[in-house]
Amino acid sequence: MKLAVVGATGLVGSEILEVLDEHQFPFDELLLVASERSAGKKLSFKGKEYTVIGLSQAVAEKPDIAIFSAGGSTSLEWAPKFAEVGTIVIDNSSAWRMDPSKKLVVPEINGKALRIDDRIIANPNCSTIQMVLALAPLREKYGIKRIVVSTYQSVTGTGKAAVDQMMAERKGEKPDMVYPYKIDLNVLPHIDVFQPNGYTKEEMKMINETKKIFDDPSIQVTATTVRIPVMGGHSESVNVEFKKDFDLGEVRELLSNTPGVVVQDDPANNVYPMPLNAHKRDEVFVGRLRRDESQPNTLNMWIVADNLRKGAATNAVQIASYLVEHSMA
Ligand SMILES: NC(=O)c1ccc[n+]([C@@H]2O[C@H](COP(=O)([O-])OP(=O)(O)OC[C@H]3O[C@@H](n4cnc5c(N)ncnc54)[C@H](OP(=O)(O)O)[C@@H]3O)[C@@H](O)[C@H]2O)c1
Numbered sequence: 001m002k003l004a005v006v007g008a009t010g011l012v013g014s015e016i017l018e019v020l021d022e023h024q025f026p027f028d029e030l031l032l033v034a035s036e037r038s039a040g041k042k043l044s045f046k047g048k049e050y051t052v053i054g055l056s057q058a059v060a061e062k063p064d065i066a067i068f069s070a071g072g073s074t075s076l077e078w079a080p081k082f083a084e085v086g087t088i089v090i091d092n093s094s095a096w097r098m099d100p101s102k103k104l105v106v107p108e109i110n111g112k113a114l115r116i117d118d119r120i121i122a123n124p125n126c127s128t129i130q131m132v133l134a135l136a137p138l139r140e141k142y143g144i145k146r147i148v149v150s151t152y153q154s155v156t157g158t159g160k161a162a163v164d165q166m167m168a169e170r171k172g173e174k175p176d177m178v179y180p181y182k183i184d185l186n187v188l189p190h191i192d193v194f195q196p197n198g199y200t201k202e203e204m205k206m207i208n209e210t211k212k213i214f215d216d217p218s219i220q221v222t223a224t225t226v227r228i229p230v231m232g233g234h235s236e237s238v239n240v241e242f243k244k245d246f247d248l249g250e251v252r253e254l255l256s257n258t259p260g261v262v263v264q265d266d267p268a269n270n271v272y273p274m275p276l277n278a279h280k281r282d283e284v285f286v287g288r289l290r291r292d293e294s295q296p297n298t299l300n301m302w303i304v305a306d307n308l309r310k311g312a313a314t315n316a317v318q319i320a321s322y323l324v325e326h327s328m329a
Pocket of ligand 1: 006033034036038074092093126157160
């Protein structure tokens, strides 16, 4: 197994390395890839020093699997070049997610759709992954009619430069601006670019990707995505209307029995999910489970996960593991 991590110097890339180590992903050779700016730079992983290489050199090495987290334009240009030499690309960017010929995979939900000839596999948007993982068992039992989601997203979701902006603001220094406004002590109802319909691209990703992952265009979804000055993970308020009525105890039980989901729901003892506790964890945390008393068959829930983990690195490594376990790579 020759494995390439493309974008290895970035936030998601370094998280991928941690997850590969923790999950003991089996490989014989590791290629750490970034832009030409970083080529030649040294990175250490598991006590060994690696020299960062550029994309052309990485393609020439014909890796078996390449996990990409280097932005959409890099993926659009380079994923096909890797695919051409036989590499399976698992891509964290949004470049291929809505391409009808590419699978959009959360292994616990639709890993079974993967086939041996899939060459570019898309990792969904971080906010979408944590929401669909928590909703999947409930959808199976009660059917979903409509989802209303509002997010509270970590600055780590924008990458290293955004974390630098927030930290510089905290120190009173003049930062290089990634966001249009100050992020520390502020809330931006704006993630990714605005679309002609007034939604942001992040909101449209949540809407469209949810339908694709569940393979159900009839699910109604509306989203408001918001950036907050927090590290550690994304939080979401999700209001979901089911086709059938539910029992709250059964909802708790279904979620508790779902691999990768942890229920933290004990309001009497102030137990609920928070990014502070989700940080560096692979699981998706669910709490504040309560009936929406304003309309039938509707549940309110609070979902938190580390966007760099299940929202990106963990999900990508799980896809790679699935391929290995099923002898597809
Ligand atoms: N952050 C998240 O929560 C999250 C979640 C899901 C998906 N993603 C996606 O993952 C990707 C990376 O996000 P990030 O947060 O890790 O960003 P980041 O911290 O800014 O890192 C970007 C990485 O991409 C590399 N890169 C940039 N331009 C490149 C080029 N032309 N050729 C090769 N490598 C290039 C950078 O290398 P240099 O160091 O050499 O510039 C760096 O390793 C994005 O597509 C993002 O949408 C992020």
